Amino acid sequence: MSNSKVAVILGAQWGDEGKGKLIDILSEKYKIVARATGGANAGHTIYLKDQNGERKKYVFHLVPSGMLNENCVCLLGNGVALHIPTFFQELKLLRENGIKTEGRVLISDRIHLLFEYHKIVDGIQEDMKGDKKVGTTKRGIGPCYTDKVRRNGIRMCDLLEFETFKDTYHENLKMLKSLYGDFEYDTEKELAELESLLPEIKKMVVDGAYYLNDALENGDNILVEGANGALLDIDHGTYPYVTSSSPTIGGICTGIGLGANKLTQVIGIMKAYCTRVGSGPFPTELTNELGDQIREQGGEYGSTTGRPRRCGWYDAVAGAYSVMINGLTELNLTKLDVLTGVENLKIATAYKLNGEKLRGFPANTKLLDKIEVEYIELPGWTEDISKAKTFEDLPENAKKYIETIEKLSNCKVTSIGIGPARDEMIFR
Numbered sequence: 131m132s133n134s135k136v137a138v139i140l141g142a143q144w145g146d147e148g149k150g151k152l153i154d155i156l157s158e159k160y161k162i163v164a165r166a167t168g169g170a171n172a173g174h175t176i177y178l179k180d181q182n183g184e185r186k187k188y189v190f191h192l193v194p195s196g197m198l199n200e201n202c203v204c205l206l207g208n209g210v211a212l213h214i215p216t217f218f219q220e221l222k223l224l225r226e227n228g229i230k231t232e233g234r235v236l237i238s239d240r241i242h243l244l245f246e247y248h249k250i251v252d253g254i255q256e257d258m259k260g261d262k263k264v265g266t267t268k269r270g271i272g273p274c275y276t277d278k279v280r281r282n283g284i285r286m287c288d289l290l291e292f293e294t295f296k297d298t299y300h301e302n303l304k305m306l307k308s309l310y311g312d313f314e315y316d317t318e319k320e321l322a323e324l325e326s327l328l329p330e331i332k333k334m335v336v337d338g339a340y341y342l343n344d345a346l347e348n349g350d351n352i353l354v355e356g357a358n359g360a361l362l363d364i365d366h367g368t369y370p371y372v373t374s375s376s377p378t379i380g381g382i383c384t385g386i387g388l389g390a391n392k393l394t395q396v397i398g399i400m401k402a403y404c405t406r407v408g409s410g411p412f413p414t415e416l417t418n419e420l421g422d423q424i425r426e427q428g429g430e431y432g433s434t435t436g437r438p439r440r441c442g443w444y445d446a447v448a449g450a451y452s453v454m455i456n457g458l459t460e461l462n463l464t465k466l467d468v469l470t471g472v473e474n475l476k477i478a479t480a481y482k483l484n485g486e487k488l489r490g491f492p493a494n495t496k497l498l499d500k501i502e503v504e505y506i507e508l509p510g511w512t513e514d515i516s517k518a519k520t521f522e523d524l525p526e527n528a529k530k531y532i533e534t535i536e537k538l539s540n541c542k543v544t545s546i547g548i549g550p551a552r553d554e555m556i557f558r
Contacts, residue, residue, distance in 0.1 A: 209385020339387025
């Protein structure tokens with residue numbers, strides 16, 4: 131029996147929780163960093179200090195965040211929707227910044243591929259919804275997963291048989307045009323680019339499930355990187371205002387080919403407040419000056435789209451729900467510093483509908499627009515916390531705020547983000 135460790139880091143709110151930073155920090159302890167779900171609709175932002183002490187910003191949409199640790203291998207699992215040109219653009223940017231990528235990136239042969247026609251269809255579908263738009267990034271993620279479920283998706287193993295792949299590509303395009311009209315784009319350009327990249331791609335392709343399970347048997351530790359957030363899950367999120375994959379723990383396991391009994395640690399990432407991009411219910415949303423203040427102070431603009439994020443109070447109802455459905459073993463609470471200077475802080479403790487308290491997070495999204503939210507109020511703090519090294523260094527009110535979140539969410543907070551830089555993290 132191997133004593134290897136498999137740790138999972140997943141978003142426990144509506145995405146954008148700050149997963150990339152913790153992944154980057156912890157990746158030093160792991161031989162492999164594997165990404166399980168999502169596509170270029172995800173955006174992981176990491177800040178590193180260069181030789182001059184200046185902060186440098188890295189944003190990843192497809193490449194696992196562990197790429198900044200040159201001692202680990204990064205794997206894109208079968209649950210990812212891969213747009214190959216975007217992926218290679220990210221690799222090129224890393225090389226230009228002195229990051230070695232050769233021999234460090236692997237791709238599952240079962241991964242589904244995303245093409246330009248998926249992006250076009252994504253835009254058409256969103257426009258057709260009128261005022262009922264979901265708020266898609268229009269990166270083609272939904273249509274790619276639709277093809278997967280419809281069983282006419284194209285996987286990496288298909289691309290390797292290039293002549294046969296081209297036939298399937300054109301068949302899929304013909305079918306989509308029959309549904310959405312005769313849209314045009316340069317198909318030959320896309321196919322030529324893919325063919326030119328094929329020799330490099332072939333060096334990266336592995337059977338992801340066997341690779342990871344063999345690595346465990348050989349004693350290697352694995353860090354699994356989630357994308358998006360639990361409240362955007364296709365089954366457990368605020369449907370239909372969700373992503374097209376499963377960012378919860380079940381999607382993690384199926385997205386890389388590891389059994390649930392192999393997982394030893396499941397870390398949920400939550401902001402000290404809540405944010406959401408795009409449409410959909412948001413019970414604790416602040417639509418006043420304080421919401422604007424949190425957005426500006428926290429730099430709450432989408433790393434994928436640049437859209438301003440909606441901001442609101444920490445929601446312990448949603449938090450406890452996320453802890454429950456994911457079996458979280460611990461929490462990483464991020465961006466606590468953003469709340470510095472807010473005189474009175476609120477945490478949502480319950481939802482009420484027609485005067486009656488709901489058990490938890492409801493399935494019917496329409497109810498979330500009608501509920502009354504119950505809050506508790508806690509005093510804030512004014513002290514600068516960005517230089518704190520331990521939990522005890524934090525102001526009493528900040529410690530009480532964290533302890534209240536732990537109690538209401540039923541999960542221990544083991545790490546706390548107190549600034550954007552890599553070293554601005556407290557571990558307990």
